[in-house]
Amino acid sequence: xxxxxxxxxGAGIVLLHFVQKLLFxxxxxxxxxxxxVVCCGIRLQLYSRKGQLVxxxxxxxxxxxxxxxxxxxxxxxxxxTYEDVDKRSNxxxxxxxxxxxLKGGDTVALLMSNEPDFVHVWFGLAKLGCVVAFLNxxxxxxxxxxxxxxxEPRALVVGxxxxxxxxxxxxxxPEDISVxxxxxxxxxxxxxxxxxxTTASDKPVPSSHRVVSNLKSPYLYIFTSGTTGLPKAAVIxxxxxxxxxxxxxxxxxxxxxxxxxxxxxxxxxxxxxxxxGCIELGATCVLKKKFSASQFWNDxxxxxxxxxQYIGEICRYLCKQPKREGEKxxxxxxxxxxxxxxxxxxxxxxxxxxxxxxxxxxxxxxNICLMNHTGKIGAVGRTNFFYKVFFNFDLIKYDFQKDEPIxxxxxxxxxxxxxEPGLLVSQVNxxxxxxxxxxxxxxxxxxxxxxxxxxxxxxFNTGDLMVQDQEDFLYxxxxxxxxxxxxxxNIATTEVADVxxxxxxxxxxxxxxxxxxxxxxxxxxxSIILKPNKSLDLEKVxxxxxxxxxxxxxxxxxRIQEKMQVTGTFKPKKFPLVQEGFSPLKISDxxxxxxxxxxxxxxxxxxxxxxxxxxxxxx
Numbered sequence: 001x002x003x004x005x006x007x008x009x010g011a012g013i014v015l016l017h018f019v020q021k022l023l024f025x026x027x028x029x030x031x032x033x034x035x036x037v038v039c040c041g042i043r044l045q046l047y048s049r050k051g052q053l054v055x056x057x058x059x060x061x062x063x064x065x066x067x068x069x070x071x072x073x074x075x076x077x078x079x080x081t082y083e084d085v086d087k088r089s090n091x092x093x094x095x096x097x098x099x100x101x102l103k104g105g106d107t108v109a110l111l112m113s114n115e116p117d118f119v120h121v122w123f124g125l126a127k128l129g130c131v132v133a134f135l136n137x138x139x140x141x142x143x144x145x146x147x148x149x150x151x152e153p154r155a156l157v158v159g160x161x162x163x164x165x166x167x168x169x170x171x172x173x174p175e176d177i178s179v180x181x182x183x184x185x186x187x188x189x190x191x192x193x194x195x196x197x198t199t200a201s202d203k204p205v206p207s208s209h210r211v212v213s214n215l216k217s218p219y220l221y222i223f224t225s226g227t228t229g230l231p232k233a234a235v236i237x238x239x240x241x242x243x244x245x246x247x248x249x250x251x252x253x254x255x256x257x258x259x260x261x262x263x264x265x266x267x268x269x270x271x272x273x274x275x276x277g278c279i280e281l282g283a284t285c286v287l288k289k290k291f292s293a294s295q296f297w298n299d300x301x302x303x304x305x306x307x308x309q310y311i312g313e314i315c316r317y318l319c320k321q322p323k324r325e326g327e328k329x330x331x332x333x334x335x336x337x338x339x340x341x342x343x344x345x346x347x348x349x350x351x352x353x354x355x356x357x358x359x360x361x362x363x364x365x366x367n368i369c370l371m372n373h374t375g376k377i378g379a380v381g382r383t384n385f386f387y388k389v390f391f392n393f394d395l396i397k398y399d400f401q402k403d404e405p406i407x408x409x410x411x412x413x414x415x416x417x418x419x420e421p422g423l424l425v426s427q428v429n430x431x432x433x434x435x436x437x438x439x440x441x442x443x444x445x446x447x448x449x450x451x452x453x454x455x456x457x458x459x460f461n462t463g464d465l466m467v468q469d470q471e472d473f474l475y476x477x478x479x480x481x482x483x484x485x486x487x488x489x490n491i492a493t494t495e496v497a498d499v500x501x502x503x504x505x506x507x508x509x510x511x512x513x514x515x516x517x518x519x520x521x522x523x524x525x526x527s528i529i530l531k532p533n534k535s536l537d538l539e540k541v542x543x544x545x546x547x548x549x550x551x552x553x554x555x556x557x558x559r560i561q562e563k564m565q566v567t568g569t570f571k572p573k574k575f576p577l578v579q580e581g582f583s584p585l586k587i588s589d590x591x592x593x594x595x596x597x598x599x600x601x602x603x604x605x606x607x608x609x610x611x612x613x614x615x616x617x618x619x
Contacts, residue, residue, distance in 0.1 A: 026374055026382065026471070029373055029374045030373075030382070030384055030386070030387070032373075033250070033371070033373040034386050034387065034390075036249075036250050037250075037390055040243070040246050040250070041390075044215075044239075044242065053212045053213070053214070053215055053238070054242075055212055055215075055219070055238045055241070055242070056219075056238070056241045056242060056245050056276050056279060056280075057123065057126045057127065057210065059245070059279050059280060060082075060085075060086070060123065060279045061086065063082050063279060063282045064082040064083055064085070064086040066282070067082060067282060068081060068082055068083035068086075069081050069082075069083065070082055070282070070284065071284045072084070072085050072278070072284060072285070073085065073116050073119065073284075073285055073287050074258075074284065074285070074286045074287065074303055075115065075116050075286075075287045075289075076289075078116075080116050085116070085119060085120060085123065086123075087202035088116075088117075088120040088124075088197075088202070089119075089120045089121075089122075089123035089124040089127060090124070090127070090201070090202045090203060090204055090205065091120075091124070091197050091200040091201065091202050092120055092121050092123075092124025092125065092193070092197070092200075093124040093125070093127040093128050093205045093209075094200040094201045094202075094203075094205060095124075095193060095196040095197060095200045096108075096124070096125065096128060096130075096155070097128060097205055097209075098200075099191075099196055100154075100155060100178060101154070102125075102128060102130060102154055102155060103128075103129070104128065104129025104130070104209055104210070104211075105129060105130070105131065106130050106131070106153075106154040106155075107130065107131045107132075107133055107151050107152060107153040107154060107221065108125050108130050108131070108132055108133070108153050108154065108155045108156070108157060109132075109133045109135055109147075109148055109151060109153040109155070109156045109157070110122065110125075110132050110133065110134055110135060110156075110157050110266075111135040111137060111144075111156065111157070111158045111159065111162050111165070111166065112137065112157070112158065112159035112162065112182070112265075113137050113159050113161055113162065113264075113289055113290075114261075114262075114264060114265050114270070114287055114288060114289045114290065115159065115287070115289060116287065117159065117182050118159070118265050119265075119275060121157050121182070121193075122271075125157075126210065126219075127204075127205055127209065127210050128205065128209045128210065129209050129210045129211070129212075131218045131219065131220065131221065132219075132220050132221070133147075133151040133153060133220070133221035133222075133223075133233060133438075134220060134221065134222050134223065134265070134266040134267075134271065135147055135148070135223065135266060136223055136231065136264075136266050136550070137159075137162055137264065137266060138550035138551065138552065139231070139550050140165055140168065140547075140548070140550070141168065141169065141547065141548050142548060143230060143231065143495070143548070143549075143550075144165060144166075144169060145169045145172055145173070146230045146231070147223055147230075147231055147233070148169075148173065148177070149174065150230075150231075150232070150233055150438060150439050151221045151233045151438050151439075152438070152439075153177060154176070154177065154178070155177060155178045155179070155180060156173070156177055156178070156179045156180065157180045157181075157182070157193060158179065158180070158181050158182070158190075159181075159182050160181065160182050160183040163181050163183060163186070163187075163190070166179060166181075166190075167187060170187075170189055170190075178191065179191065180192075180193040181193060181194075182194055212238055214238075215237065215238045215239040215242070216237050216238070216239055216433070216435070217237060217238060218235050218236070218237060218435075218438075219236055219237055219238045219240075219241050220236040220241065220271075221233040221234065221235065221236065221438055222234050222236055222266070222267070222268050222271070222364050222365075223266070224363070224364050224365060224490065225483060225489065225490035225491055225492040225495070230492070230495050231492070231495075232437040232438075232439075232443050233437055233438040233439065234364045234365035234435075234436075234437055235365070235435040235436055235437060235438060236268070236272070236364070236365075236435075237435055240272075240435070241272055241276060243369075244268065244272030244273050244276050244277075245272065245273075245276030245277050245279060245280040246277075246280055247272075247273045247277055247336070247360070247369075247371075248273065248274075248277030248278070248280065248281060248283075248307070248336065249277065249280055249281060250371065250373075251334060251336055251358040251371070251373070252334065253277065253281055253283065253307055253334065253336075254281060254283070255281050255282045255283050256283070256306075257281065257283045257284075257306045257307045257334075258283070258284045258285075258286060258303060258304055258305050258306050258307070259274065259277070259278055259283055259284070259285045259286070259305070259306075259307045259308070259309070260285070260286045260288070260299065260300060260303070260305040260307070260308035260309070261274040261275070261285050261286065261287050261288065261308075261309055262288040262290070262291035262292075262296075262308070262309070262314065263291075263309050263310075263311065263337075263488075267364075268364040269309060269311070269337065269338075270309070273309065273336070274309050286299065286303045286305055291314060291317075293314075293317040293318055293320070293321050294321065296318060297318075297327065297330060297352075300330045300331070300332055301329070301330055304331055305330070305331065305332055306331050306332060306333050306334070307332070307333065307334040307335070307336065308332060308334075308335055308336075309335075309336055309337050310335050310336070310337035310340065311337055311338060311339050311340075311488035311520075312337075312338070312339030312340040312341060312344065312488070312520035312521075313339070313487055313488050313520050313521075314337070314488075315335075315340045315344050315345070315348045316340075316341075316344050316518070316519075316520060318348065318352070319344060319347050319348055319351065323351075327351060327352055327353075328352060328353035330352075330353070332352075332353075332355050333354075333355060333356065334355065334356050334358055335348075335355050335356070335357050335358065336358040336360070337358075337359070337360070338359060338360050338361055338362075338380065339476075339485070339488065339520055339521075340357065340359065340520075341378075341520060342377050342378035344520075345357055345377050345378065346377060356375055357372075357375065357377075358371070358372065358373075358375075359371075359372040359379065359380050359381075360372065360380065360381070361380035361381055361464075361474075361476065363462055363463075363464075365434070365435070365436070365437065365447070366426065366434075366460055366462060367426050367428060367432040367433060367434045367460050368391050368393050368424075368426035368432065368460070368462070369391070370382075370383075370474055372473075374473075376473050378475055379473040379474060379475055380466075380474055380475060380476050381473070381474045382471075382472055382473050382474065383468070383472050383474060384472055390431075391426065391432060392426070392427040392429070392432070393424060393425065393426040393427065394415055394422075394424075394425055394452075394453075394459075395415060395416045395420075395421075395422030395423065395424055395425075395466055395467075395468060396413040396414060396415060396416065396422050396423050396425055396452070397413065397414045397415075397416055397422060397423075398421075398422060398423040398465065398480065400480075400575050401573075401575055403480065403481055403571070403574070403575070405423055405449065405452075411451065412451070412452070412453055412454070413425075413449075413452045413453060416468075418468050418469060418470055419467065419468075419469060419470070420467065421465045421466065421467050421477040421478070422465065422466065422467075422468075423461070423462070423463075423464070423465055423466075423480065424462040424464050424465070424466045425449055425452065425459035425460065425461055425462065426459060426460045426462065427457065427458070427459050427460075428448065428458040428459060428460055429458075434447070434448070434460045447460060447461055448460065448461065449461050463479060463480055463481060463483060464476060464477075464478075464479060464480070465477040465478045465479070465480060479513070479522075482494050484512065484513025484521065484522045484524070485513070485520075485521035485522065486513065486519075486520075486521040486522055486523055486524060486552055486553075487521070487551075487552040488520075488521075488552075489550075489552045489553070491513070491524060491552065491553050493510075493511040493512060493513075493574075494511075495549075495553070496511040496524060496526065496549060496553055496555060497509045497510065497511045497526070499544060499545065499548045499549055500526055500528065500541070500544065500545070500555070502544065502548075503537075503540055503541065503544055504531075504534075505530055505531055505534035505535065505536065505537060505540075506528055506529070506530060506531065507529040507530060507531045507532075508528075508529040508564055508572070509526050509527065509528050509529070510526070510527040510564060510572035510573075510574065510577065511524060511525070511526045511527075511555060512524075512525055512527075512574040512577055512578050513525070513578065514557065514578060514581045514582050515581065516612065516613075516619060517613055517615065518615055519619065523556040523557065523619055524553060524554060524555040524556055524557070525555055525556065525557040525558070525559065525577070525582060526555040526557070526558050526559070527559045527560075527561050527564070527572075527577055528558060528559065528560050528561070529561055529562070529563070529564050530560065536560060538592065538600065538601040539600065541558070541601060542594070542599070542600050542601050545594075554594060555594070556593065556594050556619055557582045557591065557592065557593055557594070557604065558591065558592040558593075558601055559577070559582075559587065559589050559590070559591055559592075560589055560590040560591075560592075561589050582604065582609070583609060584604055584605065584606055584609055585606065585609075590603070591603070591604035592604055593608055593612070596618070
């Protein structure tokens with residue numbers, strides 16, 4: 001009799017297993033992922049109930065005490081242990097404590113490339129309780145000046161290779177900002193941080209300087225390309241930084257992993273997920289000043305890299321490299337990032353070996369994060385009933401012509417059907433707050449949708465269109481409105497249009513993104529209306545663009561029109577222009593292309609167009 005029960009139980013378990021595989025194939029993937037989400041939340045609650053407000057900096061100090069001699073950062077062959085970074089950041093804190101009037105809560109802007117001193121200065125200022133504003137190292141002139149002014153810093157720290165960018169705007173900086181450079185010789189009006197560091201103490205500054213009373217207090221400002229113009233400083237709280245630092249752990253990284261970071265640290269991916277993630281794990285990161293496709297796999301082999309961070313462009317660049325022997329001869333097991341196309345994903349894995357691609361989705365300032373924990377090719381995440389308990393989001397119908405959500409006669413938004421693209425919106429509540437931007441509250445308000453499904457509800461507008469399939473996987477579809485994505489950056493069309501519009505022969509410009517075969521995102525294109533009796537000066541357009549815009553924001557194509565089509569509210573229409581693209585076969589208007597070799601805009605002929613479409617000309 002017992003044997004009968006045992007065999008019956010065994011048969012039942014086998015049957016349940018097959019039923020689960022058939023009806024709920026992703027059950028265990030979902031279960032383990034949600035368990036990690038719950039564990040993360042419980043851990044934060046336990047800290048809170050004990051009266052301990054543990055921050056990312058606290059976790060770093062704990063790792064420095066626990067494993068002082070373990071390599072934390074490897075940079076250009078040099079090793080910086082957890083203890084080294086702790087002591088160097090102590091020196092930074094000591095300098096500002098003794099040679100400035102900075103105090104807890106003050107903002108300090110940081111303009112530096114990827115290098116260990118970026119982390120040293122960041123942590124040193126954090127030890128004084130300062131809020132650090134990461135400035136995009138690619139921006140110049142008016143955009144840079146705008147970013148500095150918008151976060152109202154008391155001080156500005158600039159890296160040795162970026163001092164010239166600051167010298168250009170030095171006379172226009174607010175007088176109460178002290179400027180520090182990580183360089184021995186500095187111009188008048190700039191203090192040498194390097195000089196002061198040579199004599200500074202590496203002993204810890206009193207912990208009272210960095211006391212955090214609330215995890216919702218600002219920790220960083222990270223600039224995002226605004227949908228309504230110049231970049232905006234997104235408020236990153238201590239809580240958001242903690243959540244971001246758990247990302248690598250959630251995807252299965254461990255303390256033994258060596259993580260390769262080529263993404264810029266001024267982005268949330270490089271700083272919060274990358275550096276913060278290494279701290280959470282107590283792992284080692286190999287930091288690269290700038291991504292190099294030709295050096296990538298050599299670095300991975302040299303430093304025994306097991307995990308790397310990516311954006312879609314990185315994977316595409318690697319696939320475009322000439323094939324060579326031993327491409328699968330490495331220890332990389334995980335790649336974590338966002339924006340890789342399905343075809344590139346397949347090619348990458350086929351060519352470079354059994355690397356698990358961990359695709360995720362999240363906006364720097366957003367209150368939602370999606371993670372593809374199953375490895376489904378092309379998906380940015382997956383949802384289910386339990387996931388929506390933690391993150392209440394929806395995909396709503398969107399009017400592409402009017403460039404706004406569709407509302408019914410009662411004024412409510414409608415959810416899309418599965419398989420239909422919809423605008424991703426995430427409910428703002430106590431569990432998932434939206435902290436907005438520094439400065440004017442109007443920027444924060446513009447990212448919110450109110451009265452979406454019922455009176456009084458509030459949703460964060462991601463600005464991204466998504467599609468949910470029948471298996472509840474989510475796929476990125478497109479950006480909406482006044483932004484598009486190119487070279488891993490969000491481009492604000494209004495910022496580009498404002499720069500072009502400064503030219504005295506241009507009446508109006510309308511900037512948008514156009515799809516180019518085999519490229520992630522969309523290339524910039526500007527439709528231009530000339531002033532009456534004025535002629536187009538392509539040399540001046542080129543000079544204006546390269547002087548005032550970062551390289552990734554250059555309009556690659558120009559279209560000269562006689563009249564601008566506008567909406568009922570007199571906004572320039574973008575959708576028809578996006579649909580028409582840049583084909584001289586479809587468009588009768590004069591078209592021009594930014595030729596990188598000639599450093600000029602040249603007429604876009606059919607021959608040039610064909611070369612671009614075939615990938616013979618690199619954008």
